[in-house]
Amino acid sequence: MDYTNGEWRQSMRIKLDVNNMFADNVGIEHGITRTRVNEWIEKANDAHTALVRNREKGNWGFMELPYTQKEVIAEIIRYVDDNKNRFENIVVLGIGGSALGMIALQRALNPFYYNDNVELRNGFPKLYVLDNVDPEWFGEFLEHIDLHRTLFNVISKSGGTAETMSQFMIVYNILKEELGEDVKNNLVFTTSEDKGNLIKIAEIEDIYTFVIPENVGGRFSVLSPVGLLPAAFVGINISELLAGAKYMDQICQKQDIWRNPAYLNALLQFLAYNDGKMISVMIPYSSALKDIADWYAQLWAESLGKKADRNGREVFVGPTPVKSVGATDQHSQVQLYIEGPFDKVITFIEVEEFRKTIEIPNVFSSIEGLEYLGGHTMNELIAVEKQATELALTDNHRLNCTIKMPEINAFTIGQLIQFFEIQTAFTGELFDVNAFDQPGVELGKEFTYGILGREKYKNMKERFENRMEKDSSLII
Amino acid sequence: MDYTNGEWRQSMRIKLDVNNMFADNVGIEHGITRTRVNEWIEKANDAHTALVRNREKGNWGFMELPYTQKEVIAEIIRYVDDNKNRFENIVVLGIGGSALGMIALQRALNPFYYNDNVELRNGFPKLYVLDNVDPEWFGEFLEHIDLHRTLFNVISKSGGTAETMSQFMIVYNILKEELGEDVKNNLVFTTSEDKGNLIKIAEIEDIYTFVIPENVGGRFSVLSPVGLLPAAFVGINISELLAGAKYMDQICQKQDIWRNPAYLNALLQFLAYNDGKMISVMIPYSSALKDIADWYAQLWAESLGKKADRNGREVFVGPTPVKSVGATDQHSQVQLYIEGPFDKVITFIEVEEFRKTIEIPNVFSSIEGLEYLGGHTMNELIAVEKQATELALTDNHRLNCTIKMPEINAFTIGQLIQFFEIQTAFTGELFDVNAFDQPGVELGKEFTYGILGREKYKNMKERFENRMEKDSSLII
Numbered sequence: 037m038d039y040t041n042g043e044w045r046q047s048m049r050i051k052l053d054v055n056n057m058f059a060d061n062v063g064i065e066h067g068i069t070r071t072r073v074n075e076w077i078e079k080a081n082d083a084h085t086a087l088v089r090n091r092e093k094g095n096w097g098f099m100e101l102p103y104t105q106k107e108v109i110a111e112i113i114r115y116v117d118d119n120k121n122r123f124e125n126i127v128v129l130g131i132g133g134s135a136l137g138m139i140a141l142q143r144a145l146n147p148f149y150y151n152d153n154v155e156l157r158n159g160f161p162k163l164y165v166l167d168n169v170d171p172e173w174f175g176e177f178l179e180h181i182d183l184h185r186t187l188f189n190v191i192s193k194s195g196g197t198a199e200t201m202s203q204f205m206i207v208y209n210i211l212k213e214e215l216g217e218d219v220k221n222n223l224v225f226t227t228s229e230d231k232g233n234l235i236k237i238a239e240i241e242d243i244y245t246f247v248i249p250e251n252v253g254g255r256f257s258v259l260s261p262v263g264l265l266p267a268a269f270v271g272i273n274i275s276e277l278l279a280g281a282k283y284m285d286q287i288c289q290k291q292d293i294w295r296n297p298a299y300l301n302a303l304l305q306f307l308a309y310n311d312g313k314m315i316s317v318m319i320p321y322s323s324a325l326k327d328i329a330d331w332y333a334q335l336w337a338e339s340l341g342k343k344a345d346r347n348g349r350e351v352f353v354g355p356t357p358v359k360s361v362g363a364t365d366q367h368s369q370v371q372l373y374i375e376g377p378f379d380k381v382i383t384f385i386e387v388e389e390f391r392k393t394i395e396i397p398n399v400f401s402s403i404e405g406l407e408y409l410g411g412h413t414m415n416e417l418i419a420v421e422k423q424a425t426e427l428a429l430t431d432n433h434r435l436n437c438t439i440k441m442p443e444i445n446a447f448t449i450g451q452l453i454q455f456f457e458i459q460t461a462f463t464g465e466l467f468d469v470n471a472f473d474q475p476g477v478e479l480g481k482e483f484t485y486g487i488l489g490r491e492k493y494k495n496m497k498e499r500f501e502n503r504m505e506k507d508s509s510l511i512i
Numbered sequence: 513m514d515y516t517n518g519e520w521r522q523s524m525r526i527k528l529d530v531n532n533m534f535a536d537n538v539g540i541e542h543g544i545t546r547t548r549v550n551e552w553i554e555k556a557n558d559a560h561t562a563l564v565r566n567r568e569k570g571n572w573g574f575m576e577l578p579y580t581q582k583e584v585i586a587e588i589i590r591y592v593d594d595n596k597n598r599f600e601n602i603v604v605l606g607i608g609g610s611a612l613g614m615i616a617l618q619r620a621l622n623p624f625y626y627n628d629n630v631e632l633r634n635g636f637p638k639l640y641v642l643d644n645v646d647p648e649w650f651g652e653f654l655e656h657i658d659l660h661r662t663l664f665n666v667i668s669k670s671g672g673t674a675e676t677m678s679q680f681m682i683v684y685n686i687l688k689e690e691l692g693e694d695v696k697n698n699l700v701f702t703t704s705e706d707k708g709n710l711i712k713i714a715e716i717e718d719i720y721t722f723v724i725p726e727n728v729g730g731r732f733s734v735l736s737p738v739g740l741l742p743a744a745f746v747g748i749n750i751s752e753l754l755a756g757a758k759y760m761d762q763i764c765q766k767q768d769i770w771r772n773p774a775y776l777n778a779l780l781q782f783l784a785y786n787d788g789k790m791i792s793v794m795i796p797y798s799s800a801l802k803d804i805a806d807w808y809a810q811l812w813a814e815s816l817g818k819k820a821d822r823n824g825r826e827v828f829v830g831p832t833p834v835k836s837v838g839a840t841d842q843h844s845q846v847q848l849y850i851e852g853p854f855d856k857v858i859t860f861i862e863v864e865e866f867r868k869t870i871e872i873p874n875v876f877s878s879i880e881g882l883e884y885l886g887g888h889t890m891n892e893l894i895a896v897e898k899q900a901t902e903l904a905l906t907d908n909h910r911l912n913c914t915i916k917m918p919e920i921n922a923f924t925i926g927q928l929i930q931f932f933e934i935q936t937a938f939t940g941e942l943f944d945v946n947a948f949d950q951p952g953v954e955l956g957k958e959f960t961y962g963i964l965g966r967e968k969y970k971n972m973k974e975r976f977e978n979r980m981e982k983d984s985s986l987i988i
Binding site: 212414 | 854
């Protein structure tokens with residue numbers, strides 16, 4: 037494959053099909069009309085202007101990532117080349133935006149049994165992403181791997197994430213006991229250039245560090261060293277990821293809402309939300325894309341779920357993302373999606389060409405009810421099931437759209453990421469909320485600090501204790 | 513542990529804490545009052561009567577599973593003892609209700625790295641559950657394992673599930689080529705006693721078969737041979753699972769809604785739904801319980817998501833389940849749950865005693881912002897984070913409840929399963945829908961049959977072709 041070939045790139049363009057968001061297809065009671073979209077063009081133009089302004093000012097760093105990281109990539113590749121043979125495992129210690137992107141990249145772009153098979157790894161280490169502080173998981177993990185042969189990539193922009201820092205402290209302590217001064221050889225940090233505790237520790241301990249740009253927030257950071265370093269460590273072509281992001285970024289700079297897929301989808305999702313369709317279901321028909329839905333759920337929920345708009349008015353808005361996978365969830369969630377309340381928009385992701393073809397043989401063809409399967413491929417089956425579900429939803433007046441991926445590769449995944457990030461930023465403009473903060477989680481953090489005895493948060497502990505008394509007759 | 517000890521069992525009773533569903537805690541605007549619950553007591557009594565009647569009539573087989581399977585268990589254990597040493601892998605070919613239960617059991621009750629470590633397996637085979645028809649996954653899987661050393665457990669009650677049957681046909685064809693007549697030794701079926709194609713094939717090919725009782729539906733079948741056979745194959749104590757289910761079943765037979773956790777939770781969830789809280793989020797604070805949320809999502813969505821009530825009136829009801837995991841999703845979804853629309857009820861699952869204790873050492877204790885972590889355990893951290901999130905939600909007037917599990921073991925997981933199944937059946941009564949059918953997925957299946965050329969569904973193909981024409985200007 038000549039990746040730099042323009043024709044190949046064009047054949048790999050992902051596309052958005054929004055036919056079934058419109059009244060023509062799903063009916064006038066629930067569908068959106070072109071007229072209505074056009075009524076929003078002025079507002080959309082304002083949102084576009086805001087995006088352009090923020091791009092120019094460098095406020096939203098994710099928009100720059102496809103353009104500005106030539107040196108970063110070179111450094112990552114050099115670092116990986118120098119180090120990959122020293123390690124059997126690379127372990128990401130991170131949570132939320134520091135983990136979800138890499139989990140999605142790994143499942144999308146590497147073989148399903150990558151960790152289990154040295155040949156599939158092709159000289160690269162195994163990957164583990166530990167994105168929880170579950171003592172059972174973490175304890176079993178520490179027994180499972182050989183720490184000496186493991187590189188820990190600690191990822192936290194603030195250096196203050198309780199989960200990641202406690203994981204780090206545990207690992208550091210064990211490594212220190214076993215390796216002494218050499219502990220630094222098994223650690224690499226990804227953090228802010230000059231803020232927080234990780235960078236302080238890096239200086240004290242002389243630990244190699246990659247930088248998360250100040251203007252890139254956690255959930256928009258997968259195409260910064262947060263995702264790129266571990267991705268390169270498992271053999272993913274990170275230049276292609278960025279090339280894909282750049283390709284889509286250029287498509288999504290068009291002002292015309294009818295020609296800009298990120299804008300059009302943002303507006304349609306926004307209008308549907310205003311019509312009471314406040315649940316946003318994503319169903320990739322591909323096991324490899326399952327975790328993309330998980331990554332997207334954070335992006336969508338944390339960016340748009342806000343109590344106040346930018347004027348400080350209480351709005352309590354935000355669509356609720358639901359992650360799903362096809363064809364599997366036809367046997368789980370689709371009953372509800374077809375027959376339940378009209379409170380959802382479904383986004384399918386369809387893969388046009390899978391990396392393998394599996395034929396269904398003509399066996400038991402004399403048995404009625406099996407005869408129709410033989411001679412087809414599994415590829416046809418999953419494609420047809422998606423189309424059938426799409427039509428069943430449409431016939432039942434359920435709004436849905438489809439993202440069409442020619443195939444799953446680093447170039448198309450890069451496009452998908454940039455597409456969703458721009459869509460999210462644009463939707464934030466339509467909702468008039470700050471899509472780049474997360475004030476709602478502060479209170480929980482402060483309670484945690486207080487309960488665990490952090491001096492500065494003493495009053496939170498008292499508040500907690502006063503509130504947590506419960507009526508035991510309501511515990512049964 | 514003396515499992516049969518009554519005191520131990522009592523200490524392992526899971527409990528439901530609904531304090532934060534009530535106005536006293538979350539405020540009168542969103543909270544439910546005791547008075548309101550009491551107003552529903554007559555309706556609840558009717559629902560109870562319906563459950564009792566259906567139990568007596570044997571309509572809802574899941575209620576009988578804890579009581580009637582002594583011989584089934586003996587047969588399963590005998591079969592597993594006779595066969596487990598012959599195989600390196602046991603593979604479930606199933607989807608939806610034939611897969612989600614076993615996936616949840618495996619993650620909850622076996623070590624996280626079970627498949628990777630022969631010692632952890634303790635003489636039992638590896639487990640794979642293939643619940644999709646993704647050609648990439650299926651193809652890679654076939655390359656990954658040694659088919660000769662693999663037992664395929666094909667699970668489909670109807671024997672007509674397109675996904676499972678095509679997987680079976682592919683595997684059968686390969687096994688047949690390689691093993692000839694011995695193919696039957698690598699297959700075991702779990703299906704209806706006398707209906708459908710799997711039982712026909714079992715007779716033709718002389719394949720060992722376990723029976724799914726007629727009165728047990730797919731999503732209620734995890735405690736039938738559907739889940740019990742593969743569970744026994746990976747060393748799970750299936751008698752304890754059923755003992756737990758029986759223990760909870762007896763608790764949940766009480767008519768008094770204030771003393772019956774399944775009934776009380778059903779009613780509270782139902783009232784919340786009627787108040788516009790139509791999203792039902794489940795957050796286990798435990799990585800091991802992550803897939804329980806997935807299993808539950810099917811149970812809740814497919815049972816309650818219905819277009820028509822039992823009188824045939826169009827109602828379009830059904831809460832939308834959302835699966836989540838703590839503490840991880842504090843860095844993803846919780847922002848939305850705390851600040852977004854008041855359209856959710858959160859159900860936490862809390863584990864009181866984890867199977868491991870992990871200490872956070874006193875390192876870097878001179879650095880402000882890390883000093884408070886050292887000396888605590890990871891167990892405390894995850895417990896405190898749950899409590900902090902619970903209180904932050906409550907303070908923001910968000911309805912939430914907590915299921916408290918003393919620890920994760922077969923007995924408590926059995927309780928949890930039975931609890932949710934009874935809660936679902938009872939909620940179905942409150943909504944006045946049939947919780948045991950799934951008519952909405954038929955249309956999609958018929959389109960699939962039609963497109964793939966099944967003679968009987970020719971008209972569906974035409975209907976599909978007429979409807980699928982699209983406006984290309986809406987594909988960008």
